[in-house]
Amino acid sequence: MVDEIKKGLQVTMQINIEKVDQIIGKYQEDSSALIRLLQEINREFRYLPKEALLRVAEKLDIPLSQLYSMATFYKSFKLTPSGQHEIHVCMGTACHVRGAQKILDTLTQKLHILPGETTADGQYTLETVNCLGACALGPLVTIDGKYTGKLKPKDAEKLVGGLYEKNSESS
Numbered sequence: 001m002v003d004e005i006k007k008g009l010q011v012t013m014q015i016n017i018e019k020v021d022q023i024i025g026k027y028q029e030d031s032s033a034l035i036r037l038l039q040e041i042n043r044e045f046r047y048l049p050k051e052a053l054l055r056v057a058e059k060l061d062i063p064l065s066q067l068y069s070m071a072t073f074y075k076s077f078k079l080t081p082s083g084q085h086e087i088h089v090c091m092g093t094a095c096h097v098r099g100a101q102k103i104l105d106t107l108t109q110k111l112h113i114l115p116g117e118t119t120a121d122g123q124y125t126l127e128t129v130n131c132l133g134a135c136a137l138g139p140l141v142t143i144d145g146k147y148t149g150k151l152k153p154k155d156a157e158k159l160v161g162g163l164y165e166k167n168s169e170s171s
Contacts, residue, residue: 092131
């Protein structure tokens, strides 16, 4: 079965396998660093590609099921590609009572995606989070890790509009 999967992935493996091997090489000596290794792969590719997980399993002699178990347990790992820009809407209590749902609704309408989805062009991923730890700034959104708080729906629309404008200028 694994050989069949490898044959099917052979073409895509050639594209990124050298980078995966470099990352594995950094952590190969330290078996306790598996999470850090997966984090680096996730950061490099914006998700954990199947071919990368197969390579890690092969090189470190770890069952593929163990890697998938880790990848699905930790929320920071993704098994599908994320957009170039990650948008997180805080839905914690403080943000919720200050209108986070309206912010989320505005973003879903503007981006034409639901939370957990990525736009068709691969540019934007929209996620909800339980708390971003900046309750005084609610409702709060992060875009690529940058915090923007005390938002109104029109502010959220402008934020995303600004992203679209920057993206079209750089295309």
